Amino acid sequence: MNNYDSEYYFISYKSTESRPILAADADTATLAYTSEALPLGGRPLKFHNGAATSKNKHLFSKKPPEIIFHGSDIAVENEIYEKLSSIEIPNLVLQPAIYIDHNDVWHENYWFLTFTKKLDCWDRDKSLYAPDPLTGFGDIRYEVISYHLKKSVLDLIPISERKLFKMGATTEGWLLVHKSIAGLFKKTGAELVPVKEFGTTFFP
Known part of the structure; x- marks a missing residue:
């Protein structure tokens, strides 16, 4: 019997000043880039470091x-993009992105992960x-503190379609990754949190 709580990780971050x-x-802010596939051939999404100020720039790595x-x-x-693009993941669109860092240096080697559908x-x-659910998003959302995954839902979905x-x-819409490809996200900037540990990690 599958224990899905042990098979999946939340892709999360460590809260640090850096x-x-x-x-x-x-221009990017006018687009529905977090939920829709943008037309091919368009300009890349463009982001800057929203955490950087004139006083804390020294905290960020070059x-x-x-x-x-x-x-x-x-x-x-x-x-990571190259490895993900070789895996057929339903509802995932990899959109080219530019990151402009705290020193105004452009990094044009990023891809934004857009999911056109979510899995409840x-x-x-x-x-x-x-x-009490929250409305006003076009759907119904709950503020979840700690998670258990629904076996009856995941049993009906082939593993190839839920990696x-x-x-x-x-309300948060966290990304979850199956243990079979979790290694792709063991990179700087991210932390993999097992489902069963999520509540203790974020709400000690």
Whole structure:
């Protein structure tokens, strides 16, 4: 019997002052880049370090991390992109992106992971969450504190179609990765948190 809580990891970050955060420039901000596949041949998405100020620039490394976060979404460097592009992952679009760091240096070797659909597979009976849903997003979302995955949902989906997905019906929409490809995300800028440890990691 599958124990899905032991098979999946949240792709997360460590909260440090030196962590860059993707902030979209004015043109990119007008696009639905977090939920839609943009037309091929268009301009790359463009982001700067939204965590950098004139007073804290010294905290950030000249070499940006291999994975940079935009909320719970991520942009990854070419090496990860090449490996992901060889795996057929449903609802995932890899969109070219430019990251402009705290020194105004352009890094044109990033790709933004856009999921056009989410997978709602968290167990309402076992997970800890605020009971009142939030509306106004175009759907219903809950604030989930700790997770258990729903076996009856995942049993119906072949492993080839759930190796990487974005969690649905939650306010955060974290990315989850199956242990079979989790090694792709063991890179600078990211931390893999087992599902069963998520609540203790973020809400000690």
